[in-house]
Amino acid sequence: MAYPVKATIFATAVAFASPAAAEGIKIANIENFTGPGSTTNREYALAAKYWADTVNAAGGIKGNNIEYFEYDSQGSTATAAEKFRSAIADGAQIIVQSGSSGIAGQLTEDVRKHNLRNPEHPVVYLTAGAEALELTGEKCHFYFFRFAPNAAMRVKALITVMQKQGALGKKVFAINPNYSWGTDMQTSTEASAAAGGYAVVDTVLHETNKSQDFGPYVARMKSAGADTVITGSWGNDLILMMKEIDRTGLDVSFAAMFLDLPGMIENAGPSSAGYFAVETANREVGGEATEKLYADYAAKLGHTPSSSEVRTIFGMWALQAALEQVDVSGTLNVTDLAKALEAVSIDTPMGKIAVRAEDHQGALPLIVSQVSADAKFKRESLDIGLKPVSLVEGAASINPVQPSCKMQRP
């Protein structure tokens, strides 16, 4: 977290002219690097750092370097709030955090309050991962932007495509982690019942990455008579669930939102063939541009990016496009930046990404994929991978504006 030596010398040289100019564009990434779930969460930071390094290597934004700092939230809201204060003290004007909706709920409130108390020095907060509906609902505010889908968007895309494929049963079991994201998934799954022509036979919320044994949950799926399981669980929880379904021989259609992340299909093994996933990226989509991005990322970080990483890069591209629109030579005018972000529209290899001004939800293309032997890119030591089934454009994927969002504009 030390200042680069070059920048410090430069700062001393022009200290009289414009001290802020030499400090570059300060971005603070408050991510869970060491707490439970950090294996999944830290990917977002890897990708954000990759973007910052790439921009700086290409000469920065209009000649101004990105100064990218990382802070460890340890997966706790209290630590995240503390790190937010450190980030502000260190001069950050752009906050990035993606790992958890729970922490995002805390940070977005911290940002809102900070901006109320310091109207002359507001900060803007971007997420590429926190998907809880409340963030663009009752907690929405002018300085929060989400370049990730939400539960309503994911479920809508999934149900539509699964129904077309004839893979959606009549008796759906919803199992989700017990925090804002999970309850959103549950609500969205229940709300889509009429459109999907199914009944939700049972729902359960489980503790996040604390259970060691999913046997009891699978027993519950069985006793509910479910023929389809839709889950927003991730990380170890998802692995445990899939392994247990395989072992007990439960015969269900299975759809998981975060099946794409490293270790998931690898651990579930060949029995995961036919499982559905909804993501914002798939390597088979986008042809040469995708290949170029994936290859460059792999060359620099040593692994091909997961959809979380690609989504973060796209989100940062949107930020980059907005930064190009504003004056970045001195201290950033964050309100101008937020206005530029509202109007942003960029082309990514997966399709067009824009921001809806009403609630700052990103309109992102969603790709529904299925684990299959036909996939072009197979998982390590397996002959299966995620094969795209259908791509839903951003304009069609976005959910209606939530009435609870009452945004105050400056």
Next chain:
Amino acid sequence: MDFIAVSLFNGVSYGLLIFMVSAGLTLVFGMMGVLNIAHAAFYMIGAYVGYWMTTHGNFWAGLVLATMVAAAIGAVVERVMLRRAHRHGHAHELLLTFGLLFIFEELVKIFFGFYPVSYSAPDSLTFTAFSIFGTNYPFYRLFIALVAVLMFAVVFLLLRFTRAGLIVRASVYRPQMVEALGHNVPMVFLGVFSLGAGMAGLAGAVAGAFYPTSPTMAQELGMIIFVVVVVGGLGSIHGALVASLLIGVMSSFAIGLDWTLADALRSFGMTQGAGQSGILTVRLSSLAGALPFLFMLITLLVRPAGLFGDKTQA
């Protein structure tokens, strides 16, 4: 009916798994008074050694090697670090083991990466043992249970019927007296610590092939084994067994039950709570993870020494 049967089986096998890990912890805790925060790290080390050996040899050799590696690391930790910290009191020992947990976790990340590794049992163990009510019951769950029962039997017989066991039990109660009688108590401590670590290592190698083997597995299991030790009673291996089974079965059933406080009130004729949101409508299933801690709280209040703990001056 089918749910009850399956939950009972799942609960017992999970309970026996946590017993395997907590057995070593309770022995060390009871004897040395050291709350070894790093104990679950031996479980993780065992799982990774088992994984490494499975990819470079075979699963069974992995079980043996995991036990030995964990026991050896345990011995080094006790001899080189804990014994020095012991002079400065329990707080130092506690902090030392706390630090060790993080160090082991980071080491695992350096060698094996951040993501869960795909460690699975050999095909000869991954088959369906039997089917009840249309649910296949995996044989491997029985295997975990079998290993745990064998471990309990061996430890129990060792403690009960051998001379070494007699000295160990005596050292738990009156270390100074045992030392005065000419026994090498530090050596006994070393042996017990190493044995406990080895048991956790074996548990890791066995369980890691069934549950995910990942760098966070130590922290995930770490809390629950403390609950087992406290509920079972310090140093009581029976207590650990009973507490593990209780917690395993309790968690397993809680997940299937959607009782709420509102339902409970309704059965007493109080219907006002129904339909409201808030604490009255929180479902038991979503609290499954918190139940063991509630159980621990109640045990500490009602019977501070634990279910089978008879050592009051811990």
